[in-house]
Each structure stands twice: as C-alpha cells, then as structure tokens.
Amino acid sequence: MALPSTTTPFFVPIYDYQNTHRYFAQIADGLEPLGAQELAELGATDIATTFRGLFFHADTPALYRIIYQSRLITRVNAPLISFACHATKYLYKRARAINWSDFMKVHQTFAVFSHVSGSAINNSHYASLCLKDAIVDFFRDKTGTRPNVDAKTPDVWFHLHIRENHATISLELSGGSLHRRGYRQESVDAPMQETVAAAVVRLSQWTGTxxxxxxxxxxxxxxxxxxxxxxxxxxxxxxxxxGFEHMPEFSPTIWKRVKSEADSKIIDLPSGLVRGNDRDPRAIHATRTNLNVLGAATQVVLTTRDVRSIPDLSGTTIITNPPYGIRLGKEEELKKFYKDLGDFLKKRCLDSTAYIYCGNRELIKSIGLRTSFKKAIKSGGLDGRLIKIAIYATSPKASKPPTR
Structure with a gap:
C-alpha cells in the first residue's frame, strides 16, 4: 500500500495521480468556466477546461477542500492507470494487476461507471463487466471470497473511460455525485439539479446581505x-x-483540519432575508421540509399564492425557475404567463434584478423586457438559458443636467 509523502521520505508513487497530483472534475455542460473560477478559489492550480470537465492540480488539503466545498462540480476522479487498450482481454489483464486492496476491503461494496467512445471496445456495459470481473477475481484469489457490487450506494466507486482506444481507470474521490447535498427530502415535478441551482446563485452575485x-x-x-x-x-x-477516504494515503488529520476550518465559517441566517413563494401548497410543504434539514425553515418566509398576485418585490434579488410547459400546458397559455411575469417584474419589482432560468428559451421573448445577459446552461436534458433582467425605478440613462 502506498504511504503519504508527508509522513515518510521513502514514499514510492504507484498510481498516476500520486505522480502528477492531477485530477479530473465533472461538471454540467456550460458551467466549465464558472467551475474553473471556483476550483481556483479553493486552491486548485493549472486548471484546464474540457467538455463537461476540468483537469486540475491540487495538494492534499486543496483536494479535500474542493470535494467538501465545491457547489458546482459533480464528481472528482483520481486516475490510477492509463494505457492503450484495443481488446477486453487486455483491459481485464491490466485491471487484474492493480492491487485493489489499496482502496477497499473485501466486505465493502463497489460499483463501476464506464464510458467508451471511438474505440474497438464499443460497449460501455461490457467494459464495466470486464473491470468488475478483474476486481472480483483479485479478491477471490487473495482472500477466497468476493466483494459485492452495489450499483446505487456502493462504498467505493471506480470509473473506466475509454476514448480512441486509450483507457483510464480511476478512483472516484467524491463518493457519489456531489449534487446530492442531503437536504432534498421531498420534491415536486422535476426539480432543478443542486449544482445548477448553485450556479444560478453564483451568477446572480448575491452576497447574502x-x-x-x-x-x-x-x-x-x-x-x-x-x-x-x-x-x-x-x-x-x-x-x-x-471517496477520498479510500485513497491509500488518506490523512484523517488533514481532513479533520480542512473540515474544521470550513465549518468554522458557517454563520446564522437572518430571519426574513430569504423568501419563497409558490401557488402549490405541496411545493411549499416540500420547500419547508427541505429547508428544515438546513436549519432554516423558520428563517425563510414562505407564502402560497400565484406569482402574479405577489404585492411587491422591490429592492430584491429574484432567482427563479418558472414553469416551462408541464404544469401550464398549452403554448399560448405559456406565452401569456411569461408576458404576465414580465408585467409583474416591471410594475412590482422596482430596483430589483431578476435571474430567470428558462428551460424553454423560446419563451424568453414573451417576457417583453430587455435582458442584460443570456447564459446557456443545460439542466435535466433542457438546453435552457439563464437570463438577467434589471428593473430600474428610474431610467438608468437619465439625461445629464445642462451645462451653464
């Protein structure tokens, strides 16, 4: 088993990430630049963006910090080995040679996620089976028993990526998708993914004051x-x-320090600072339940009414993901609703800024107000747009007084 370089001068790197300290973070399509900013803030270096991903370098404290605090990324992988791969027999042979007991015990469960493209191995499911067989056979030969596969909530995740006949086997350091924060106990319809919602909040530049x-x-x-x-x-x-707790060089001391430093910065939420509304009582019940997990159910003001009947939201940052078809139905009804939404913003939200995620971007023009930006963000299969609308009490281009 590899030992941490911080505890011994005789550390000999075995796996690719131990040599390079380079990792890969998955992120939603369209959020790559925003994710790069966040990773840099959390201590990553040499960040390079790719489609739905970010390569980065990090020392041990920064790696733990990124996985614990990032609001935008969904997974972080540490590459174990990379090799040219044209056949499943060779994939099995290389995988079988890995000392899998570095990452898990035989009584622990595991799962494999695979993705293949442009390669002789063209079936992701079969590629996963080859890697699973290699892991199981390793433990069976070593201990006489085999670990079990749990596709939903495994103790350890492994990733296999084969692109253009080049394979990379990785240990997932996040331990399941990071979008699963733990507060979502109830939901209605198709809720926005947590990482996308976090991106909307970040793009609003709301400071919490x-x-x-x-x-x-x-x-x-x-x-x-x-x-x-x-x-x-x-x-x-x-x-x-x-997942980083399964790294062979995992340091409980460093992890405890990183977690304590982050947790010490948590502050209370002032009552009434954040408000929510929905016309569906079931939605409000779900919201209250989820906020309660965060200890904020009594601090957030929740109301139940049609958005068009809200009396006033002046001087407010508005963030929302309005219905785009499922709950309202016909196209003409949707257009009318979005026009009414625009009228509401114009008349009752003076000196406010609205950030609206439109899952159906064709409806944006129905709002009838000028947008400051439109940012493409894909969410749940929707190629939507986040738009910013500033509503001024007076014209932002008021004429200058005449010079004398």
Whole structure:
C-alpha cells in the first residue's frame, strides 16, 4: 500500500495521480468556466477546461477542500492507470494487476461507471463487466471470497473511460455525485439539479446581505442553495462519506483540519432575508421540509399564492425557475404567463434584478423586457438559458443636467 509523502521520505508513487497530483472534475455542460473560477478559489492550480470537465492540480488539503466545498462540480476522479487498450482481454489483464486492496476491503461494496467512445471496445456495459470481473477475481484469489457490487450506494466507486482506444481507470474521490447535498427530502415535478441551482446563485452575485426571493420556488432547490451560500455552509456539510477516504494515503488529520476550518465559517441566517413563494401548497410543504434539514425553515418566509398576485418585490434579488410547459400546458397559455411575469417584474419589482432560468428559451421573448445577459446552461436534458433582467425605478440613462 502506498504511504503519504508527508509522513515518510521513502514514499514510492504507484498510481498516476500520486505522480502528477492531477485530477479530473465533472461538471454540467456550460458551467466549465464558472467551475474553473471556483476550483481556483479553493486552491486548485493549472486548471484546464474540457467538455463537461476540468483537469486540475491540487495538494492534499486543496483536494479535500474542493470535494467538501465545491457547489458546482459533480464528481472528482483520481486516475490510477492509463494505457492503450484495443481488446477486453487486455483491459481485464491490466485491471487484474492493480492491487485493489489499496482502496477497499473485501466486505465493502463497489460499483463501476464506464464510458467508451471511438474505440474497438464499443460497449460501455461490457467494459464495466470486464473491470468488475478483474476486481472480483483479485479478491477471490487473495482472500477466497468476493466483494459485492452495489450499483446505487456502493462504498467505493471506480470509473473506466475509454476514448480512441486509450483507457483510464480511476478512483472516484467524491463518493457519489456531489449534487446530492442531503437536504432534498421531498420534491415536486422535476426539480432543478443542486449544482445548477448553485450556479444560478453564483451568477446572480448575491452576497447574502440583501433580500432574495424565489417567487416560483417549487420544492425549494434554489432557496436551499441560496441559504447554504449565505450561511457559508460547505456543499458537502450533510454528507457523511467521501471517496477520498479510500485513497491509500488518506490523512484523517488533514481532513479533520480542512473540515474544521470550513465549518468554522458557517454563520446564522437572518430571519426574513430569504423568501419563497409558490401557488402549490405541496411545493411549499416540500420547500419547508427541505429547508428544515438546513436549519432554516423558520428563517425563510414562505407564502402560497400565484406569482402574479405577489404585492411587491422591490429592492430584491429574484432567482427563479418558472414553469416551462408541464404544469401550464398549452403554448399560448405559456406565452401569456411569461408576458404576465414580465408585467409583474416591471410594475412590482422596482430596483430589483431578476435571474430567470428558462428551460424553454423560446419563451424568453414573451417576457417583453430587455435582458442584460443570456447564459446557456443545460439542466435535466433542457438546453435552457439563464437570463438577467434589471428593473430600474428610474431610467438608468437619465439625461445629464445642462451645462451653464
């Protein structure tokens, strides 16, 4: 088993990541530049963006910090070995040679996620089976028994990526997708993914010092992410397990220090700073349940009414993901609703800024207000747009007084 370089001068790197300290983070399509900014803030270096991913270097404290605190990335992988691979027999042979007891015990469960493209091995499922067989056979030969596979909640995740006949086998350091914060106990319809909601909050540049409202909050994902942001609560605060604990050189001392430093920055949420609304009582119940997990159910003001009947949201940061078809139905009804939404913003949200995620971007023009930006963000199969609309009480281009 490899030992940490911080504890012995005789450390001999075995796996690729131990030589390079280079890792790979998965992220939603369109969030790569934003994710690169966040990784840099958390201590990553030499960051390079790729499609739905980020390569980066990190020392041990920064690696733990990134996985514990990042709100935008979904997984982090540490490459174990990379090799040219044209056949499943060779894949099995190389995988079988790995000392899998470096990462797990025989009584622990594991799962394999595979992706193949442009390669002689063209079936991801079969590639996964080859890697699973190699892991199982390693333990069977060594201990006389075999570990079990758990595709949903394994103790350890392994990743296999084969592209253009080049394979990389990795240990997943996140321990399941990081979008699963732990607060979502109830939901209605198709909720926005947590990492996408966190991106909306980040792009709003809301600092947690001025009022914020989601007038169509659904099950409250945007509100929960806003609360975590305002409280400086790490995204992984409610998680009780991380994949980096299965690294052979895992340091409980460093992890305890990193976690303590992050947790010490958590602050209370002022009552009434954050507000939410939805016309569906079930949605409000779900939102309250989820906020309660974060200890914020009594601090966030929740109301039940149609967004068009909200009396006033002046001087507020508005973030929302309005219905795009499922709940409203016909196209003409949707266009009318979005026009009414634009009228509401114009008349009752003076000196406010709205950040609206439109899953159906064709409806943006129905709002009838000028946008400051449109950012492409894919969420749940939707090629949507996040738009920013600033609503001024007076014209932002007021004429200058005449010179004398």
């Amino acid at each position: 001025t009022p914020l409202c989601d007038p169509m909050c659904g099950s409250g994902t945007l509100l929960c992410e806003a609360v975590m942001h305002a409280r400086h609560m790490p995204a992984g605060y409610l998680r009780n397990h991380f």
